[in-house]
Amino acid sequence: MKPSDDFVPSREQLLHTLYEASELEHTLMCTYLYAAFSLRDGEAEGLTAEEATAVSAWRKTMVDVAIEEMGHLAAVWNITSALGGAPHLGRGNFPLDPGALPAGLVVKLAPFSAAVLQHFIHLERPVGSAEPEGEGFAPEFLFSRGVRAPRITPMALDYETVGEFYEALEASLRAFVAHQGEAVAFCGDRELQLSSSEVDLAGVKPVVCLETALEALTSIVEQGEGAPLHSVGSHYQKFAAIRSELAALQAARPAFAPAFPSAHNPVLRPPMRREGRVWIEDPQAAATVDLANTGYQLMLRLLAFSYLVPRPAADKGVVVELAIGLMRAVTALGEHAARLPAGPSHPACHAGMSFTALRDAAALPPGPSAHRFFRERLHEVAEAGAGLASSWSSSSSSAGSGTVATRAGGRLERAARILAELDRRGDHALGDEVAAGSPIAQAAVAPAPKPVAPEQPVLPGRPVLPGLPPGDPAPPPVPTVVGGVEHIEGQALTLLFDGKKCIHSRFCVTGAPQVFLANVKGPWIRPDAVRVEALVEIAHACPSGAIAYRRKDGQPDETAPPVNLISVREAGPYAVRGALDLDGQTGFFRATLCRCGASKNKPYCDNSHHEIGFSASGEPATTSRTDMLPVRDGPLTINPQTDGPLNVRGNLEITSGTGRVVARLGQAKLCRCGASNTKPFCDGSHARVGFRST
Numbered sequence: 163m164k165p166s167d168d169f170v171p172s173r174e175q176l177l178h179t180l181y182e183a184s185e186l187e188h189t190l191m192c193t194y195l196y197a198a199f200s201l202r203d204g205e206a207e208g209l210t211a212e213e214a215t216a217v218s219a220w221r222k223t224m225v226d227v228a229i230e231e232m233g234h235l236a237a238v239w240n241i242t243s244a245l246g247g248a249p250h251l252g253r254g255n256f257p258l259d260p261g262a263l264p265a266g267l268v269v270k271l272a273p274f275s276a277a278v279l280q281h282f283i284h285l286e287r288p289v290g291s292a293e294p295e296g297e298g299f300a301p302e303f304l305f306s307r308g309v310r311a312p313r314i315t316p317m318a319l320d321y322e323t324v325g326e327f328y329e330a331l332e333a334s335l336r337a338f339v340a341h342q343g344e345a346v347a348f349c350g351d352r353e354l355q356l357s358s359s360e361v362d363l364a365g366v367k368p369v370v371c372l373e374t375a376l377e378a379l380t381s382i383v384e385q386g387e388g389a390p391l392h393s394v395g396s397h398y399q400k401f402a403a404i405r406s407e408l409a410a411l412q413a414a415r416p417a418f419a420p421a422f423p424s425a426h427n428p429v430l431r432p433p434m435r436r437e438g439r440v441w442i443e444d445p446q447a448a449a450t451v452d453l454a455n456t457g458y459q460l461m462l463r464l465l466a467f468s469y470l471v472p473r474p475a476a477d478k479g480v481v482v483e484l485a486i487g488l489m490r491a492v493t494a495l496g497e498h499a500a501r502l503p504a505g506p507s508h509p510a511c512h513a514g515m516s517f518t519a520l521r522d523a524a525a526l527p528p529g530p531s532a533h534r535f536f537r538e539r540l541h542e543v544a545e546a547g548a549g550l551a552s553s554w555s556s557s558s559s560s561a562g563s564g565t566v567a568t569r570a571g572g573r574l575e576r577a578a579r580i581l582a583e584l585d586r587r588g589d590h591a592l593g594d595e596v597a598a599g600s601p602i603a604q605a606a607v608a609p610a611p612k613p614v615a616p617e618q619p620v621l622p623g624r625p626v627l628p629g630l631p632p633g634d635p636a637p638p639p640v641p642t643v644v645g646g647v648e649h650i651e652g653q654a655l656t657l658l659f660d661g662k663k664c665i666h667s668r669f670c671v672t673g674a675p676q677v678f679l680a681n682v683k684g685p686w687i688r689p690d691a692v693r694v695e696a697l698v699e700i701a702h703a704c705p706s707g708a709i710a711y712r713r714k715d716g717q718p719d720e721t722a723p724p725v726n727l728i729s730v731r732e733a734g735p736y737a738v739r740g741a742l743d744l745d746g747q748t749g750f751f752r753a754t755l756c757r758c759g760a761s762k763n764k765p766y767c768d769n770s771h772h773e774i775g776f777s778a779s780g781e782p783a784t785t786s787r788t789d790m791l792p793v794r795d796g797p798l799t800i801n802p803q804t805d806g807p808l809n810v811r812g813n814l815e816i817t818s819g820t821g822r823v824v825a826r827l828g829q830a831k832l833c834r835c836g837a838s839n840t841k842p843f844c845d846g847s848h849a850r851v852g853f854r855s856t
Contacts, residue, residue, distance in 0.1 A: 443505025652689030732780030
């Protein structure tokens with residue numbers, strides 16, 4: 163039902179409509195993910211090779227659609243925030259009770275099937291489409307919840323399609339802005355909104371005026387809901403393509419079952435209304451669903467919190483990154499749950515994640531108390547994940563290796579590793595204590611160590627051929643070793659060498675051969691053999707950061723560069739320069755990071771790209787994101803994602819090996835499995851190739 167032409171909504175009424183938009187996008191996202199979680203994986207789970215390829219593609223498509231729904235949700239939140247409201251994350255539990263949405267919109271959790279797919283197509287159908295509803299999704303009864311009479315109390319609209327709903331929302335927004343004026347209408351703090359600096363989702367741009375608000379709504383409609391029939395790549399078209407492929411495969415093999423028989427609307431306690439719900443009684447399944455729900459709920463808390471933290475506070479990007487990490491763990495847990503039995507009351511039924519909603523998902527007040535809450539909760543889910551994985555490993559071992567149960571445990575183990583990583587990262591990023599620094603920073607406050615014996619074992623990265631230069635009157639001083647880093651004392655500085663980071667770029671032995679003695683066994687660095695400024699320049703030229711220094715002559719130590727840079731090396735690593743926070747390690751400004759996926763010293767490069775014959779251009783194409791950044795330096799946080807890409811956050815210029823600008827951006831996901839087709843950016847290929855970060 164479209165509002166009348168002379169209707170001018172209040173701000174409260176407009177926010178009420180935006181809250182329904184949030185619930186709509188949120189619930190659709192959950193139902194798409196649930197169906198994707200239920201899909202079988204490969205020939206080991208009963209599919210033929212052809213079917214396995216198709217189902218794998220369907221899973222990716224459905225997850226991609228769910229991610230786009232997340233982008234729609236964030237776009238709606240940005241409009242909400244721009245109008246002075248707070249993002250709405252609440253919703254009813256599945257299945258939604260009649261009245262929350264129009265009678266014709268039935269929303270419930272169900273495993274993938276032809277009927278469920280048709281339901282999705284019906285939900286995403288364009289205005290004027292005759293696509294029928296899927297079998298089993300007929301509304302309980304028809305009702306009208308909209309009224310024509312003017313009301314001060316916010317009232318819901320009735321609508322046939324999602325596209326029609328957004329058309330009404332657009333009309334209301336136009337009327338409100340025309341009545342109030344743009345400056346008054348969009349009175350919210352724009353720095354509270356999410357932007358590309360925090361999250362890489364299509365359509366997530368700050369809303370500052372009517373034009374940008376309408377842009378966001380148009381993107382939602384054209385990308386998915388209400389897209390025209392000819393709109394290539396819309397959610398409607400993607401689901402319709404899966405329908406055609408499903409029909410062909412079922413015709414070829416009538417027994418084809420692409421999904422596990424997961425529960426319809428699973429619940430974790432005996433339901434008051436048993437119709438259409440399945441109580442998950444199996445202890446292992448219930449524990450898995452419980453952990454998945456908790457991760458999902460914490461994700462919502464983090465996202466809500468992000469909208470109360472103004473840019474450029476570090477908290478904003480940190481909590482968004484933690485939220486996205488939790489969704490990766492939730493995905494693994496949701497897929498695991500779909501492979502477990504529901505329990506004795508439903509012997510032919512599998513479990514499934516229930517997406518149980520919090521009673522109140524409102525944002526916590528910013529400050530130390532919120533930090534403590536998030537750290538405590540991350541620790542709780544990490545402990546639960548570790549315990550669940552350990553219990554599963556023990557039970558599957560007793561069942562014998564090679565069982566389906568053992569293979570299924572890989573998802574649980576991956577979820578536990580992700581949760582452990584997030585727990586550690588949360589402690590570092592949200593802790594009250596000073597984060598542990600790099601070995602260089604640690605050495606600055608460490609007590610002076612005792613010299614090691616000259617016969618010490620050769621450290622990684624040190625030249626090993628015997629012999630000093632002929633006639634050398636002063637042998638190199640014996641280093642001390644702190645945390646694997648050699649400390650060589652000179653008159654004007656202490657030179658630091660971290661062999662674990664060294665990639666043998668040879669700037670040292672060719673730039674100052676009288677200091678760095680190639681082909682030497684034992685002590686090999688003489689810091690006083692050249693003037694101190696020349697030695698400092700050599701250290702700055704070391705791309706890996708293996709060479710660093712601390713001056714004793716009162717002159718400043720190395721500082722962060724004026725521009726944060728990541729250079730893509732031909733068939734080699736990323737060369738990074740900036741004020742780095744690398745996986746919780748700080749206090750250094752240079753690093754070379756693996757992008758071939760084969761390093762035994764991840765995230766650092768160890769030259770394994772030579773061993774595996776890695777081939778990747780150092781001259782990737784220039785992207786459309788090359789506008790000059792208003793700020794080009796500042797902290798550069800790099801968090802290696804478990805079994806995934808490098809998550810980079812901060813002002814960043816990515817350049818080719820020859821220095822050409824590839825992109826300028828505020829955050830990026832960079833491939834480190836070596837398989838992406840969009841290098842240097844991640845395209846999800848790490849999942850396809852089974853990349854392991856440890």
